[in-house]
Amino acid sequence: MTFLPKPKLHHPKLASNALGFTRRDYEGSISTLCAGCGHDSISAAIIHACFELDLPPHRIAKLSGIGCSSKTPTYFLGNSHGFNSVHGRMPSVLTGANLANRELIYLGVSGDGDSASIGFGQFAHSIRRGVNMTYIVENNGVYGLTKGQFSATADKGAKNKRGVPNNDEPIDMVSMALQLGATYVGRSFSGDKTQLVPLIKGALTHKGAAFIDCISPCVAFNNHDGSTKSFDYVREHNAAVNFLDVIETRDEITADYAPGTVEIVRQHDGTYLKLRKIANDYDATDRISAMNYLQTHHARGEIVTGLLYVDPDAEDMHAALGTAMAPLNGMSDEALVPGNAALAKLNASLR
Amino acid sequence: MSQLQAVNDFVVKFANVNGSGSASANKLFAQAVLRMGVPATPRNIFPSNIQGLPTWYEVRISDKGYMGARGGTDLMVAMNPQTWDADIKSIVPGGYLFYDSTRAIPASKFRADINVIGMPLTQICNAEYTLSRERQLFKNIIYVGALAALLDMDTDAIKGLLADQFKGRDKLIQANYHALALGHSYALANLPCPIGLRLEKSDKVGDRIFFEGNAAAGLGAVYGGATVCAWYPITPSTSLAEGFTKYCERFRKDRETGEKRFAIVQAEDELASIGIVIGAAWNGARAFTATSGPGISLMQEFLGLAYFAEIPAVLFDVQRAGPSTGMPTRTQQCDLLSAAYASHGDTKHVLLFPEDPNECFTMGAEAFDLADRLQTPIFVMLDLDIGMNDRLCEPLVWDDSRKLDRGKVMTAEDLESGRVFGRYLDVDGDGIPYRTYPGTHPTKGSYFTRGTSRDRFARYTEEGAAYQDNMERLLHKFATAAKIVPGPIRRDAKEPTRLGAIYYGSTAPAMDEAVDLLTEQGIALDILRIRAFPFSEDVERFIEDHDQVFVVEQNRDAQMRTMIINELEINPKKLQRVLHYDGSPITARFISGSLAETAASLKIVPLRKAVS
C-alpha cells in the first residue's frame, strides 16, 4: 500500500473557523482501515474538535504506538508533525516531546493492546507524572492489527469470533486513570459523535493529563454476538452520566437551568466545561465518588460514559519540575553553556 | 626480614566494611598525596550492597605518573576482619600490614615475610569518644593520621583538605584536626616511623585535576547543551545523572526566578528513559540517558526506531560486568557489540570511547553535536573504572567561541523561501537529510515519523525499492560518520617494529605503562587508541603497517576485534586477542606479560635483537 493523497478540492461552501481554516485543513490522508472501523469515527471526531477549537494544526503534535488505532494519526491533521513510535511506548515519547517544548499541544493516540497490554506501565507512569496531553485509547478489546487476539481490556467471559471465551479479568482503563491521578477522565463510544467531540475538546483544552477511553468496535474481529465491545452491545449498555459542552467564554452560558442539573467548570485556559447532568447523583469533580460509581455500575453490566472526572486546577509535569516557561528546544547557547570561566573555577576546586 | 623500600612509588590498599564512612577518609589520603605533588590513582572496589560487605580502596602512588592498576599491595590497611586472610595474602613479600590491634589476633593469622604494624585504633577511639557514630568516623581519620606519620607525609596537606571540605564549619574542622593529630602523635611515639615506604614532595601533578568520569560526563552534557535527561538508576551509571543534576542546579537555574533550563526525569524503566530521550530529541531538544549493559538491553527496540527514524539521541553506557547479580559493581568493556549493532534489522551505531574524565567531558559534550549532525543515536562508552573513580586528568577547557552545532534543521524562513524539504532526502550528498522541528511552519515542513515504510518525502510506502534506497543512504551516512567522529591516536615506538597494539577507553593508562615495561624487555610496540566507531581509515592503515596487531580489551569475546574484522574485513589471524575480564581493572603487568608471551609464541624476535 502506497501513500494515498487526498484530493484537495475545496468545496466553496465549506465553513471556515476563526483561523480561516476549513475542516479539510484538519484532515490527513485517506484511511486504510477496514470500512466501518470505529477508529475512523474517532479520527473524524478529532478533526471536528480541533476545527471547532480553532487550533492551528501545526501547533499540535500527534503521537502513537503501534496498531490499527495507532495508524490513525496519518488520517487526521496532515499539517501536524506525527510520530508513529513503537508498540506500547507512545507515552514516553510524548513525555519527552512535551519536555522539549511545552508550548505545543500533545495528542497521544493508542489502542487497548498498546496501552493496557504491552504499554500498561508507560500508560500508568505518564498519567502519574501529569504530562499535559490528551491521551485517547481506541478500545476494541482486541488486537486488530494482528488479527483479533484478546487484549487486556476484553471482558471476562466475552467470546472471540470462534466462540472461545476470555478467561482473564479485564483492565478498566478509566478506573486506572482515575486511580493514577489523571486530572481529566472521560469515556465515550466511537458511535456517539455528539458525546465524543466535546469530550475531546475538553481534553485538548485541559492542562494536565487528560485521558479518554473510547470504545471503538473492530468490525473485522470483535463485532459479533458474544462480544462486549460490539456496536450493538455498547449501545445497549451505554449509561451516560452527563453531557458536555465546551464553551470559550462565560458569555455563551446564557440559559437558565433548573438547580442541580448543570455544572459549570472553568479550566486553566479560560474555557468553560458545561456539564448537563444525566445521572443526577453524579459529581464529575469528586474523584473518590467517581471511582465508586464506576465500580458499582460496572458490576451491573453498565458501560458508564461521559466526562467522569475533571480537576480544573490541575498542574502539569512542568510545574512539578520547575521548568522554564520558554521551550527548552529553543534555548540559546548562552542560556545553556556555562563557558570557560566557570570551568576554570571548577578546575581550581578539583585540585 | 626484608623491608620494602620505595619513595613515591607504591600501592596502598585499604580494606574496609561498606557503610563505615571509610570512603571519604581514604579519598582524603589520596588527595593529600596529590597535594604533595605526587600522582596518585585510587580505585574503589565495592560490593553490590549498601552496608556490611567488604570494600577496598586501592591507591596507586607513582611519581612516574602511571595511573593503571598495578596489582599487588605494598601497604595493606586491614580494617575488615572478614577479608583478613585474603588481604594478608595480597601483600607483596617485604610489604607492610597496618591493622587494628585492639583485639589480639593469633600469630598464625600473620605472614612471616611481611612487616606487621599494629595500632589499638578501637581502644584509642573508645577512650576519646563516647558516641558510636563519632567513634566510627574519627577512627578513619585517626588511621589517616597514623599513616601520615608512617609514610613521613606532610600533615599540612591533609589539614588543608579538611579545611576545604568543612569550610565554614569550624567546630568540625577542629574535631577532625584533633583526630588526625591523635593518630599522628600515637604513631610517632609508638610505631617504627617512618617505614620503608615514604612520600616526598614532588612536582609531577602540575595543574591536573582530580575528577570522577561520571561527573565529568554529566558536566559534558551540560556544556553540550543537553536539556532533557531521562534515566533509571543502575550502578555504575547513577552518578552520571546525578552529576548532570548537580551541575544543572549550579549553572542552569535562573538566579531570580529559580526557573530551570533543564528537565530531568527519573523514569520508570530504561524503555521509558530512551523513549523520553527520543521524544525530546525528535522535538528539537538535546536529550540523553545514562545507563549500563542491562539498560542497553531493554532499549534495543527503541534504538532501532531511533536509527531508522533518524533521531539524535545520546546514551552514556557506563559498562559493568554481566547481568544484575554478582558482578554489577565490577568493571568491564563488554557492551561494545550490543551497543554497536543494537536492535532489530540492519543497524549500526556510533560509539565514542573516552579514556579518562577529561575525555568523558569533551566527548560528553561532543556527543550532542555528533547526534544532531548525524541524526542518530550516539553512545558514549564509559566503564566503571573511569566512571566511578576519581582520576587525575588534564584540566577542563571550553572554547567560548564554539557554537553548538544543531545540524541540518530547516527553519520557517528556509521553508518560506521555497527550499525543498524531504525528510529523508539527501541534498548534500553526505547521506544526512534535513529535518524540521514540530510546530515550525503552519503549512510547510510537517512530516510523519515512522520507522521504515516511507519514501524520501516521508510518505507512507511499503515498496521494496524505496526501502532499499533509504537503507543505502543510511550506510552512506555511516561512512560520513567515520570522517567526523574523533580519530584514533597513534603512538609509535622509538624504533621500527612489526608489532602493534590497539586499545581503547579505560585501558589507556595500563597500556601506557605496559609499553614502558615491554621496552625494558626489548620489545618495541606501536600503539593505537581507538576513540570512536565507525573506524577511521587510520585504523586500517595501522593494521596494514604491522605484521601482528594485539587488540587489548576488557571482555571475554574480543568484541572490538570482532568489530574490526567485521567492518574492515581484516584477516582474523592478524589480530591477537589480549583479554582481561575478571571484573578488576586491567593492569600493565597483565598486558606486558601476555604480549611478551604471545610475541614469543609467535616467534617474533624483537627487532633490536634481530638486527644486532
Ligand SMILES: Cc1ncc(C[n+]2csc(CCOP(=O)(O)OP(=O)(O)O)c2C)c(N)n1
Ligand atoms: C514489540 C512488538 N510486539 C508485537 C507487535 C505486533 N503488534 C502490532 S499491533 C499489535 C496489537 C495492537 O493492538 P491494539 O493496540 O489494541 O490496536 P488495534 O489494532 O486493536 O487498534 C501487536 C501485538 C509489535 N508491533 N511490536
Ligand code: SF4
Ligand atoms: S482490523 Fe479491526 S481495528 Fe483494525 S482496521 Fe479493521 S476493524 Fe479497525
Ligand SMILES: [Mg+2]
Ligand atoms: Mg485494540
